[in-house]
Amino acid sequence: MIDKRVTSCAAAVADIKDGDTVMIGGFGEAGSPIELIHALIDHGAKNLTVVNNNTGSGRVGLAALIENGQVAKMICSYPRTANSLVFPELYRSGKIELELVPQGTLAERIRAGGAGVPAFYTKTSVGTPLAEGKEQRNFDGEDYVMERGLKADFALIKAKQADRYGNLTFNKTARNFAPIMAMAANKTLVQSNEMVELGDIEPENVVTPGIFVNSIVEVQSPQQESKLVKEGVVYP
């Protein structure tokens, strides 16, 4: 029988090892799997490479994971936000590495990683510092940069609904990176607001098919990052 449900966030993240690459869904707080991230903080795996569009805000969620010294390297497009307290300081003091990737290139690299494409070409970044050191090539009179597919050991994502096969739906723009990260990770761990029965998600409306999902934990009332930040909450 296929049943990808697990009973706790701690159980979901238990197999993450020191040195792993972990993709974390979310664009700002929308789609951020905050309970899974907090479980990863409790778990304590170190020297992680984390892939996320940003670097978190305040001192909870992704920012707390960074502050806790578990992240050796961030791969992201926009490591600053309004309440970015943690990353800038660590970065300036050389305590965290940054691979800056244009947002669309980041998305396409993740999608490529999940789709078995080791490299592709894009016009994005041609003529800019972010193309330096990368192979360039002309196709039909236009210059392109070669970019590599990106894979991960784990993906941590947040869904709206999930069934025991791992079929997922998302809420509005909280979808963002989750479906492609689910494809690109060896193991995809999901926190879902709701567990539903097989068939409750109309087959036409499944956004992430279960084949891309490994473990699901139900978190019915997830915390809201911006609220925690406003309240000055620090995790752990």
Place this chain on the structure above:
Amino acid sequence: MIDKRVTSCAAAVADIKDGDTVMIGGFGEAGSPIELIHALIDHGAKNLTVVNNNTGSGRVGLAALIENGQVAKMICSYPRTANSLVFPELYRSGKIELELVPQGTLAERIRAGGAGVPAFYTKTSVGTPLAEGKEQRNFDGEDYVMERGLKADFALIKAKQADRYGNLTFNKTARNFAPIMAMAANKTLVQSNEMVELGDIEPENVVTPGIFVNSIVEVQSPQQESKLVKEGVVYP
């Protein structure tokens, strides 16, 4: 005001020119936009390059377009089917060109064309005759073939529901190539079983966003290819 509805299949295909590349949705009869194809036969554009997984069956739809001498070249993965009468004869007599592409490479080339990716690497076909003449490259110890993105002047596809913005849903496995062809074509022409109001398609459940669609014609009761083939129908 945005209103992509047109009143007839003839109006939808009116701008297709001799020599154009036309992607046609469908995997066998599922998703084949047969009324649009028949309109293209009536229209008469010649010397077309057609992209489809197959080459049609019997003497209707895509097979009829080929039989009518309008197709100079087929790009497809499987040009034979149970009722493949037209293509084999023309191919053997040298009257039609064939570019044979593995099905997944065809899909990814179309997706790349639509996503602004001029070329990518895949393991598919390495060591086979279909890799001959193509650039090969080793990434991380594995051999890959470089494949080019594929674009088209027009795509002809079939949808289940459409609104005036061009948002689309599809029926079951009739979805197949339609969403990626809609992305890869300069102009995407849709025959939809049903026209609905804006908002009737839940935003989470839109499969093809309207940005990829140019013209929609409602065809409430499309003909079924296999039935026509069984009845020996010949178009026109």
Place this chain on the structure above:
Amino acid sequence: MNNVAHENEQIGWSREEMAQRCAQDIEDGSYVNLGIGIPEKVAQYVPEGREVIYHTENGLLGMGNAPTDEELDPDLINAGKKPVTAVPGASYFHHGDSFAMIRGNHIDVCVLGAMQVSEKGDLANWSTGAPDAIPAVGGAMDLVAGVKTIYIITQHTTKTGAAKILPECSFPLTGRGVVNRIYSDLCVIDVTVSGLKLIELAPSVSFDYVQERTDVVLTNASNMSV
């Protein structure tokens, strides 16, 4: 030549039995893609209690049985273009996403037929290379390149008795070094780094009988005596 007596008899596994033998190796929870022909039959024989999800490359995960007349929908077909059904928990997706599943190593097992298999696991199953043939490849090259485990179900020899398991394939390849295991009417063979290893014989088939019909030297790792 102690097997001459068998030459004109029906020995070894039938088509159904080959599918049944292969089905024993489909694990609970697997994502499986079955090729057209004998491979399709594997689904019927997966042992009770195992839940397996079938992928069809034309855009469905969770393919079910053939439809009743009431269920039949020409828009719901498999890669062989036959009508199918969808199980509860199924999902539909487009061809780009479907082959991302395949190319991206997400499907666990694919079962395919073969014209020839080489010692190194090369597979030829799409073309005889005949100059007048209409070449047609479908999804075979993508499947063998991308699926984690490739099982082959095939008659051990051609209808004229020629070996299909060879030092090198003479037909155009579908993929290089892609086959993991062969289920023939005579035996089960694993493709290993140290060559082809016979791991099981069909009832009343001997190792020598198989070896005679195989153009590659086999290692005998079956429990049957020679």
Place this chain on the structure above:
Amino acid sequence: MNNVAHENEQIGWSREEMAQRCAQDIEDGSYVNLGIGIPEKVAQYVPEGREVIYHTENGLLGMGNAPTDEELDPDLINAGKKPVTAVPGASYFHHGDSFAMIRGNHIDVCVLGAMQVSEKGDLANWSTGAPDAIPAVGGAMDLVAGVKTIYIITQHTTKTGAAKILPECSFPLTGRGVVNRIYSDLCVIDVTVSGLKLIELAPSVSFDYVQERTDVVLTNASNMSV
């Protein structure tokens, strides 16, 4: 120097007026992506009767106005991470598909801010290249590389009066040869193969006044006399 008198006055277009001027050029039926800051204001000024669909790169086509308190959902935000709404006929999609729209030339117009623009339409708007800055690029490089038409809204000069329109950008580029039109507080300038062409002046601004504040020789194609 006949403009010295203006130096300490508020002349030219305000931020709102720049957005309003740009909005006149957003055509009916366009798919538009608006950058953070002044570009966001363009949506308010698109002339009545034009239906425009707004794309936000975090996965929404058909972005609507700011939400009421009842409508507010932290899962429905724009690329600037501000709460928004979705119009009837909107659609949600993942980041891969969203940037396929951008990279694949499907978006008609993108309006962005600028630090510097060169004579050839090079744009610098993501970094001053300062060694201690935290580099952050977001979707800007993808947008300028992929969107059909790039409009820039910017103050004509920096706060200290330095030219932002230059022979070459000194800041790191966002894209090379990507800008189509610049809306500054003083004028509208087209980037053409034969250089920068001033096509419109803000009320009571002279061509010479603009030329003085621009490090590139402009062609005057405005209807205003010099």
